[in-house]
Amino acid sequence: MTAVAEIMDYDELLERFDPVLGLEVHVELSTATKMFCGCATDFGAEPNTQVCPVCLGMPGALPVVNGTAVESAIRIGLALNCRVAEWCRFARKNYFYPDMPKNFQTSQYDEPIVFDGYLDVVLDDGETFRVEIERAHMEEDTGKSMHVGGAAGRIHGAEHTLMDYNRAGVPLIEIVTKPIVGAGERAPEVARAYVTALRDLLRSMRVSDVRMDQGSLRCDANVSLSPKGSAEFGTRTETKNVNSLRSVERAVRYEMRRHAGVLTAGGTIVQETRHFDESTASTSAGRPKETAEDYRYFPEPDLVPIAPSNEWIEQLRETLPELPWERRKRVQQDWQLSDEELRDLVNAGALDLVAATVDAGASPAEARSWWVAYLSQQANTQGVELEALAITPEQVARVIELVSEGKLTHKLARQVVDGVLAGKGDPDEVVATEGIEVVSDDSALQAAVDEALAAQPDVADKIRGGKVQAAGAVVGAVMKATQGQADAKRVRELVLAACGQ
Amino acid sequence: MTSTASGGGPSDGRTDTAALTGLTAAELAAKLAAGEVSSVEVTRAYLDRIAAVEPAVHAFLHVDEEGALAAARRADEDRAAGRASSELAGVPLALKDVLTTSDMPTTCGSKMLEGWTPPYDATVTRRLREAGVVLLGKTNMDEFAMGSSTENSAYGPTRNPWDTERIPGGSGGGSSAALAAFEAPLAIGTDTGGSIRQPGAVTGTVGVKPTYGGVSRHGLVAFSSSLDQAGPCGRTVLDAALLHEVIAGHDPLDSTSVDAPVPQVVAAAREGAAGDLRGVRVGVVRELGGEGYQEGVQRSFRAAVDQLTALGAEVVEVSCPHFDYGLGAYYLIAPSECSSNLARFDAMRYGLRVGDDGSRSAEEVMSLTREAGFGPEVKRRIMLGTYALSSGYYDAYYGQAQKVRTLITRDFTAAFEQVDVLVSPTTPTTAFRIGERVENPMEMYLADLCTIPSNLAGNASMSVPSGLSDEDGLPVGLQIMAPPMADDRLYRVGAAYEAARDAAQGGALIDRVPQLEVA
Amino acid sequence: MLDRARDTGKNDQGARAVPTISRDEVAHLAGLARLAVTESELDTFAGQLDVILDSVARVGEVAAEDIPPTSHAVPVTNVFRSDVVRPGLSQEQALAGAPAAEENRFRVPRILNEEA
Numbered sequence A: 001m002t003a004v005a006e007i008m009d010y011d012e013l014l015e016r017f018d019p020v021l022g023l024e025v026h027v028e029l030s031t032a033t034k035m036f037c038g039c040a041t042d043f044g045a046e047p048n049t050q051v052c053p054v055c056l057g058m059p060g061a062l063p064v065v066n067g068t069a070v071e072s073a074i075r076i077g078l079a080l081n082c083r084v085a086e087w088c089r090f091a092r093k094n095y096f097y098p099d100m101p102k103n104f105q106t107s108q109y110d111e112p113i114v115f116d117g118y119l120d121v122v123l124d125d126g127e128t129f130r131v132e133i134e135r136a137h138m139e140e141d142t143g144k145s146m147h148v149g150g151a152a153g154r155i156h157g158a159e160h161t162l163m164d165y166n167r168a169g170v171p172l173i174e175i176v177t178k179p180i181v182g183a184g185e186r187a188p189e190v191a192r193a194y195v196t197a198l199r200d201l202l203r204s205m206r207v208s209d210v211r212m213d214q215g216s217l218r219c220d221a222n223v224s225l226s227p228k229g230s231a232e233f234g235t236r237t238e239t240k241n242v243n244s245l246r247s248v249e250r251a252v253r254y255e256m257r258r259h260a261g262v263l264t265a266g267g268t269i270v271q272e273t274r275h276f277d278e279s280t281a282s283t284s285a286g287r288p289k290e291t292a293e294d295y296r297y298f299p300e301p302d303l304v305p306i307a308p309s310n311e312w313i314e315q316l317r318e319t320l321p322e323l324p325w326e327r328r329k330r331v332q333q334d335w336q337l338s339d340e341e342l343r344d345l346v347n348a349g350a351l352d353l354v355a356a357t358v359d360a361g362a363s364p365a366e367a368r369s370w371w372v373a374y375l376s377q378q379a380n381t382q383g384v385e386l387e388a389l390a391i392t393p394e395q396v397a398r399v400i401e402l403v404s405e406g407k408l409t410h411k412l413a414r415q416v417v418d419g420v421l422a423g424k425g426d427p428d429e430v431v432a433t434e435g436i437e438v439v440s441d442d443s444a445l446q447a448a449v450d451e452a453l454a455a456q457p458d459v460a461d462k463i464r465g466g467k468v469q470a471a472g473a474v475v476g477a478v479m480k481a482t483q484g485q486a487d488a489k490r491v492r493e494l495v496l497a498a499c500g501q
Numbered sequence B: 001m002t003s004t005a006s007g008g009g010p011s012d013g014r015t016d017t018a019a020l021t022g023l024t025a026a027e028l029a030a031k032l033a034a035g036e037v038s039s040v041e042v043t044r045a046y047l048d049r050i051a052a053v054e055p056a057v058h059a060f061l062h063v064d065e066e067g068a069l070a071a072a073r074r075a076d077e078d079r080a081a082g083r084a085s086s087e088l089a090g091v092p093l094a095l096k097d098v099l100t101t102s103d104m105p106t107t108c109g110s111k112m113l114e115g116w117t118p119p120y121d122a123t124v125t126r127r128l129r130e131a132g133v134v135l136l137g138k139t140n141m142d143e144f145a146m147g148s149s150t151e152n153s154a155y156g157p158t159r160n161p162w163d164t165e166r167i168p169g170g171s172g173g174g175s176s177a178a179l180a181a182f183e184a185p186l187a188i189g190t191d192t193g194g195s196i197r198q199p200g201a202v203t204g205t206v207g208v209k210p211t212y213g214g215v216s217r218h219g220l221v222a223f224s225s226s227l228d229q230a231g232p233c234g235r236t237v238l239d240a241a242l243l244h245e246v247i248a249g250h251d252p253l254d255s256t257s258v259d260a261p262v263p264q265v266v267a268a269a270r271e272g273a274a275g276d277l278r279g280v281r282v283g284v285v286r287e288l289g290g291e292g293y294q295e296g297v298q299r300s301f302r303a304a305v306d307q308l309t310a311l312g313a314e315v316v317e318v319s320c321p322h323f324d325y326g327l328g329a330y331y332l333i334a335p336s337e338c339s340s341n342l343a344r345f346d347a348m349r350y351g352l353r354v355g356d357d358g359s360r361s362a363e364e365v366m367s368l369t370r371e372a373g374f375g376p377e378v379k380r381r382i383m384l385g386t387y388a389l390s391s392g393y394y395d396a397y398y399g400q401a402q403k404v405r406t407l408i409t410r411d412f413t414a415a416f417e418q419v420d421v422l423v424s425p426t427t428p429t430t431a432f433r434i435g436e437r438v439e440n441p442m443e444m445y446l447a448d449l450c451t452i453p454s455n456l457a458g459n460a461s462m463s464v465p466s467g468l469s470d471e472d473g474l475p476v477g478l479q480i481m482a483p484p485m486a487d488d489r490l491y492r493v494g495a496a497y498e499a500a501r502d503a504a505q506g507g508a509l510i511d512r513v514p515q516l517e518v519a
Numbered sequence C: 001m002l003d004r005a006r007d008t009g010k011n012d013q014g015a016r017a018v019p020t021i022s023r024d025e026v027a028h029l030a031g032l033a034r035l036a037v038t039e040s041e042l043d044t045f046a047g048q049l050d051v052i053l054d055s056v057a058r059v060g061e062v063a064a065e066d067i068p069p070t071s072h073a074v075p076v077t078n079v080f081r082s083d084v085v086r087p088g089l090s091q092e093q094a095l096a097g098a099p100a101a102e103e104n105r106f107r108v109p110r111i112l113n114e115e116a
């Protein structure tokens, strides 16, 4: 049996097995309306306020395809080096589930809009790994269930469930890789790097919010192991609920180790879905798939086929932005970054943010420093991705501007940034409402200097005697007295002047 | 207290009510336009007639007296203000209960939707309202439009005014019976395999299945999406044409709606009524007739073909060899689509919920509700469709049926290269007795043998009465079929034939409907 | 055609073997279709589905290897809607027909299985 087997040491498993991955990524498009109706797609709206007869699956309602969603699908395909179908249809995937109002999902089956592509993924050491893309197809999202009465909103033990269909019908693109073989020990890293690259690509194309924490990018990781040297794939499991890039890597690694443990102990892997638990970095069994689902797919009769013309495809190709990795190369040259500096920037997820900050008028060095250092720390503390911080590149650029104008010291600038992060408004508003400003009024400073000198007569004497380096203690006292709001350089000048230096 | 009343001819000393309900929609429209009668008077006359004959016919599931009178008043006010919305403004109509109405329940003849009032109007409903047509109520039908007799309604059968022991056809038996019982001058039906034309044929009324995509399906509760089509029903070809132009036209809410001008069917009906069919080529479909067709039906059909020849049409026989496979293809495609379309009736968001006692799961409540809410025919078709779509069976059943569909379409295309319209009997037999075929589904399915090919190919098709069968005195229908978007040809040929038939048979066929017992 | 279709006896349709639908198969189909059919319905439906399939299986007699299937009656492609928000239903309208509602959501019985 499978339950008792130990998970295997990672190095040991690699001696015995080759991992095979398959990644299915669902991306919610950031279109204004749903896939098949004109309802809004705003995240976090009041329950059942973005619904209509179509997305509630009411009798008589008919779908109409969102043209922008089709364009996004084709653009994604082109960016993933896919072929675009000359002719394709939607299909109905039939199964009953309360979060799916029609009890079929309008999806694509054997005629995906784009297929046969690849994505070259740059790994941490700069090496490139090509992940082949099987297909990407259009479909619709389901509603959201809230399980009531069970422990922590889990489905098990719940007494009943409350349904909100705002998300039902939001456009999804499902991107499916071909089996990823040959990654060996780097399989977990490849998985993470692939999802990262995909996220960066989709973000640069502005087709999705790609927020894993909000579910606008979701990854299912299929893992199987082949005995070393064997061409035959083992039984796979499909891990769901992987909500961050780090979790992608950890989930794959865990499943590899678990499979190896089970197989080595003489057990068999059950084909099933598994759920990843962030807190324990392990997976648990979900729904068994021993009986293959019979989805009874057939062409969606309510929608006509899609036959993109070459002209249309070429027009869409022209709208593709510079690929993120090409942009990186350019940025590295423009900003004169070392490979390491660039990697730090990319790993911190800061490249786009820095670029946007530079676009808003800041110098590359200042912008980079803010995002990679102070703001990355804040993101870490809050446990969110850098881009999820409540500050925009424009706001960071304004803070940098205030510093360069001498209106803020670096220390004060951090206070202003904290204020913005705390939702107190734009930098200028925070400066105004919190009364943060550099004390540059010499008369106010002069009083503080005189007071400090009076408090330390021996030090004052030393300065008067020419030991200018002793001024540091007085400057420190003044800064303390003004709670850091003074410009230290100016204070020093005043101290020296007061002592006749 | 019962007495008798005729719906019919001008010679039987009718009351004012009968004088109004006996008129065609075109005649009513003319009287309304001339100010000789108000819509409120007409509507009241129909409501009275409904109250009188419904116990015997049961054509309606819901009669909206208040709504109808309010709509009639609006139509009268608009007309008085010089802005009648359309030629049919103020004329009443009976709407099949499969089209959504925001102010009336929409049940589709099913327990599943008992008491459900949709939050939106179907496009057909909206167009009728915009044209000033007065909606009298919703008509009875086979549950979710599955059937050929209206016996599958969860609310009891509708009876054929020609013989109340017999079926009025189906699934739109309520609409056709309402016309034949003079409970409405116009009605809307929907036709997936013949549900407008076969009821038309067995009740001596006119029914048209427009070209697929000619009339929006938005708000038509789907049975089989690729076959369903709403269409006009009337007592005359011209009436159907007037209604056709109100409901047809492109609708952005239906992706399969044809974005092209509506064929000029009213003009075609008026041209046809002049009675000249010279230059029109008519093809008799060899495969739709002969063995298995009731003798009286065949004789009536042959007489109709002779009539067309007499009108100057050039009649030839054509062969559509794959029509023989139409019934099989239909009973795979329609159930397959229905098994998916009807999955939404699951007790979660609207409609019936059974067995939710706090202990049962959603899965169990879904199954119990669907078991209790659907009648036997619906369940049978859902299971048949589930089977035909199952992995392992798809290619042999659904896939093969779709290929037959291609072959039937090719038969039509080839035939329409030789002729302008095709003709056949609408249905192999006249109205059968209530209960006669309930136990034998396959026998029941044969009623749609002749009508199904046009649904599979999507072309336009009409049933126009060809008289009464000489062996049982019941109405027989002549089916006329035209190429896609050539709906006008149906009306030209249909109107010419209708005029000649009335002349030959000494008056309108519908005026020979027997008197009904009234309450 | 009629006589053939009427023929409810054993299958006489040449080379084509028509599978017989068993009671178990009907039960399986009913499960897929979420119908809690009764024992007696199992028998009735098994018999009736058999007869119907016997008849409709005639579509298999047409050699149709290189015939493309028709899924749509009108040869139209590329029908799209512009990505513009249109008013839908109010929360009240959406929930008006619900068998049960709570906290502005549709209340449904507990769900047994994980999502597919």
Ligand SMILES: [Mg+2]
Residues within 6 Å of the ligand: A107, A139, A174
């Ligand atoms: Mg999918």
Ligand SMILES: [Zn+2]
Residues within 6 Å of the ligand: A034, A037, A038, A039, A050, A051, A052, A053, A054, A055, A056, A169, C088
């Ligand atoms: Zn919607």
